[in-house]
Amino acid sequence: MGYRDKAVWRNASFDIRRGEFVAVIGPNGAGKTTLFRMLLGLQRPTAGSLTVFGATPRRGNPRIGYVPQRHTIDHDTHVAADTLVRLGVSGTKWGLGVSLRREKEAANEALEAVGAAELGPKSLGALSGGELQRVFLAEALVGNPEMLLLDEPLSNLDLRRSRDLVEVIHGLVQSRHVTTLLVAHDINPLIQCLDKVIYIANGNVATGAPETVLTSASLTELYGVPVEVLHDSRNNIVIVGGEDLHGGESG
Amino acid sequence: MSGDPVQFSWNIISDLRTMWEYGFMRNAFEAGTVIAIVAGIIGYFVVIRRLAFATHALGHVGFSGAAGAVLFGVNPVYGLLLFTSSGAAGMGLLGRRASNRDLEIGTVLAFMLGLGLLFINLYKGYATEAYSILFGEILGISDSGVVFTLEASIVVLVAIALLYRRLLFASLDEDVAEAKGLPMLALGVTFMILLAVAISIAVQVIGVLLIFALMVTPAAVAVRVTKRPLHAVVISILVALFATWVGLFVQFYAQYPASFFIVTIAFATYVAVRAGQAILARLVPKIAPAVKPVTSTGREST
Numbered sequence: 072m073g074y075r076d077k078a079v080w081r082n083a084s085f086d087i088r089r090g091e092f093v094a095v096i097g098p099n100g101a102g103k104t105t106l107f108r109m110l111l112g113l114q115r116p117t118a119g120s121l122t123v124f125g126a127t128p129r130r131g132n133p134r135i136g137y138v139p140q141r142h143t144i145d146h147d148t149h150v151a152a153d154t155l156v157r158l159g160v161s162g163t164k165w166g167l168g169v170s171l172r173r174e175k176e177a178a179n180e181a182l183e184a185v186g187a188a189e190l191g192p193k194s195l196g197a198l199s200g201g202e203l204q205r206v207f208l209a210e211a212l213v214g215n216p217e218m219l220l221l222d223e224p225l226s227n228l229d230l231r232r233s234r235d236l237v238e239v240i241h242g243l244v245q246s247r248h249v250t251t252l253l254v255a256h257d258i259n260p261l262i263q264c265l266d267k268v269i270y271i272a273n274g275n276v277a278t279g280a281p282e283t284v285l286t287s288a289s290l291t292e293l294y295g296v297p298v299e300v301l302h303d304s305r306n307n308i309v310i311v312g313g314e315d316l317h318g319g320e321s322g
Numbered sequence: 323m324s325g326d327p328v329q330f331s332w333n334i335i336s337d338l339r340t341m342w343e344y345g346f347m348r349n350a351f352e353a354g355t356v357i358a359i360v361a362g363i364i365g366y367f368v369v370i371r372r373l374a375f376a377t378h379a380l381g382h383v384g385f386s387g388a389a390g391a392v393l394f395g396v397n398p399v400y401g402l403l404l405f406t407s408s409g410a411a412g413m414g415l416l417g418r419r420a421s422n423r424d425l426e427i428g429t430v431l432a433f434m435l436g437l438g439l440l441f442i443n444l445y446k447g448y449a450t451e452a453y454s455i456l457f458g459e460i461l462g463i464s465d466s467g468v469v470f471t472l473e474a475s476i477v478v479l480v481a482i483a484l485l486y487r488r489l490l491f492a493s494l495d496e497d498v499a500e501a502k503g504l505p506m507l508a509l510g511v512t513f514m515i516l517l518a519v520a521i522s523i524a525v526q527v528i529g530v531l532l533i534f535a536l537m538v539t540p541a542a543v544a545v546r547v548t549k550r551p552l553h554a555v556v557i558s559i560l561v562a563l564f565a566t567w568v569g570l571f572v573q574f575y576a577q578y579p580a581s582f583f584i585v586t587i588a589f590a591t592y593v594a595v596r597a598g599q600a601i602l603a604r605l606v607p608k609i610a611p612a613v614k615p616v617t618s619t620g621r622e623s624t
Contacts, residue, residue: 111501131503139497148494150370151549155494162491163502165484169552194549210498 084119085269085278089217090248092241094261094281097271103254104140106271107220110252111137123218131163136211140222140254144203146196152206153178153191159213181209184247185239201232205239212243218250219243225255233260258285259307285310330575341574350460350580353471354566357524358536360475362559363482364520365541366551367513371493374538375424376413379431380521381530383409386434388455388525389441398455399470402525405434406518414511458529458581460570471523478516489513490551527566528581535585536562543588543595561591 087093095103108114109121112128121127124134136159144155157178161168168174182188187205190198198206204224211219221240225233241264244251255261258268258281268284270277270293277284277293284290285308290298298312331337341347368377387405388398409430442452454462463471482489492499492509500506521533528536540561544554569584576583 113501130501133502135501137498137501139501141497143494143496148370149545149549149554150494150551154490154549154551158487158491158494159498161487162495162499163504164487167483167486167552192549210495 085276087250087252087267089250090244091250091266092244092264093250093252093267093269094258094265095252095254095269095271096256096258101271101273103271104222106269107137107222107252107254110220111135133214134217136214136216136219136249138204138207138211138219138221138224140226142203142207144195148196149194150196151191152187152193152195152198153182155195155206156181156191156209156213159210177213178209181213182206184212184243185209200227201236204228204236208236208239208243212249215247216249219252221251221253223254223256225253225257225260230260233257237261237264262306262308328575337575338571341571345465346461346463347570347574349463349465349468350570351567353463353468353523354460354527354570355563356471356475357527358540358562358566359559360478360520361524361536362540362544362562363555364478364517365537365539365562366544366555366558367482367489367493368517368538369541369545370490370551371513373517374534376427377517377521377537378534379427380406380409380413380518381525381533382431382438383434384518384521384525385455385530386438386441388530389438389445389452392447392451392455393441393445398451399467399522399526402455402522403519406521407515409434410514410518411511414514415507417507417510454529455525456529456531457579458525458527458532460527460580463526467526471526474519474523478519481512481516485509485512528584532581532585535565535588539588539592540565543592546595546599561588565591 095106097103105114109116110123110128112130112132123132153175157174159181160177161171161174179188179191182191182205185205185208187202187209190202190206193202195203195206208219208221208224211221219240224236224240228236237260240251240253243249244264252269253261262281262285265281267279268277268281270284270290272290273294275293275295277289285300287298287300290300290310294312296312298310301309301311303309328340342351368374384402384406387401387403389401390405391398391401413427438452438455442449445451453459488499488504488509491502492504492506496506521537524533524536541554541558543561544557547557548554565584565587568587569580569582572583573580
């Protein structure tokens with residue numbers, strides 16, 4: 072496999088293959104965002120090695136699209152959504168770049184790919200949380216990256232909008248074969264589409280298929296305290312006994 | 323201030339001709355025009371980078387620099403440039419979040435204004451120097467002042483034209499821009515220094531206390547009118563030009579300070595646009611999405 076992204080996290084290693092949809096789960100402060108920052112080349116691992124596409128991560132890798140958790144955009148941002156998406160390809164270029172047709176088309180294509188074509192001319196400040204996440208996704212997608220890093224895109228969405236967005240992301244993973252890592256707090260909206268889970272807790276990492284990682288035995292070992300994974304009638308899970316709950320809401 | 327009182331006739335062409343017979347009015351229009359263009363452009367980035375208060379503060383920092391320069395018999399513009407640039411570089415180096423710290427900035431602002439007061443007090447000349455730094459003295463711009471303003475403006479405009487897309491990206495989506503490899507610190511410091519230069523030349527027109535009217539208000543109007551950054555920059559320039567030109571023209575015939583008219587026109591434009599949009603939004607809710615009311619749960623609801 073040409074795409075072997077290997078990361079070491081305190082005696083734990085995992086690799087991700089091209090085209091996999093991976094959830095990164097764990098309590099606050101477990102180091103999920105740190106993992107992303109290392110993959111982006113913004114931070115270096117203190118020990119061990121980490122390679123992305125077979126090389127040490129470097130900042131500004133055009134093969135990676137990124138949606139951070141934090142954004143500077145709020146209700147006072149009176150800028151059209153497609154302007155932001157276009158900056159995903161042209162934002163690092165010099166000069167004014169007035170009306171480059173190619174960039175406009177790329178932006179519209181990306182917006183269409185996330186089912187948000189109609190949001191293009193709207194003001195970012197007027198969009199809802201779910202709409203904004205689609206625009207951010209389009210911004211990350213516009214350069215046709217091979218890997219997407221999505222940091223808590225579901226955090227401010229209700230369950231229905233979470234599932235809608237997950238559907239969009241899953242569609243991209245399948246149609247574009249883009250490797251996707253998604254940090255989430257609640258595994259339930261994702262669980263049906265995941266190839267792999269990276270569960271970070273207590274300085275340890277458990278990784279593998281969801282049905283092997285999200286078990287009472289595996290999480291008990293990870294946390295070092297008794298943890299129970301419960302299933303409801305709709306296959307939602309609730310994790311009880313760890314430092315935090317990551318199931319909870321049910322659809 | 324502008325010499326003999328000149329009678330206003332309703333023949334605008336002949337009024338303009340009369341006005342431009344005076345060298346100081348020509349200088350004022352030339353410098354005012356260049357400054358309005360620079361202020362309009364820089365102002366857009368001030369608004370999207372949320373630097374309005376920092377801009378206001380840099381004006382005050384500049385006041386102590388200008389007053390110090392007057393005290394030592396140096397051209398106040400150099401004192402302004404030195405102090406605003408140092409202050410701006412400091413803010414830039416501390417990072418963008420530091421530039422939004424109102425309490426710290428306000429504390430430094432007050433101290434700098436006080437320092438300026440001391441310098442003015444130590445200076446044995448006329449208080450008019452202080453007055454013109456605080457409120458602007460566009461009619462006092464000399465030929466060499468116009469040339470200096472033009473040179474400084476060209477530097478700012480070329481730099482902004484080069485950095486435009488990078489600056490826009492870094493301003494709108496900081497974390498993504500950083501991940502894409504933009505040098506955020508260097509960009510931030512560069513922008514702050516460009517801002518300092520723009521403030522230093524704009525102070526000649528409008529003074530440190532009224533800097534908001536040229537550096538922020540036109541762009542604040544522009545972002546209400548359009549969502550396209552380049553259109554917004556053009557509108558911001560037009561509002562700044564409109565305020566400056568009309569302000570100069572009216573003051574020539576009305577004999578009151580130009581700064582007052584410039585500030586008033588900028589303010590009136592802002593009020594007119596906001597009021598117009600509020601009325602429009604009420605009549606046809608879909609036409610003016612920029613003034614769409616925001617509810618506390620607005621983010622969650624579609």
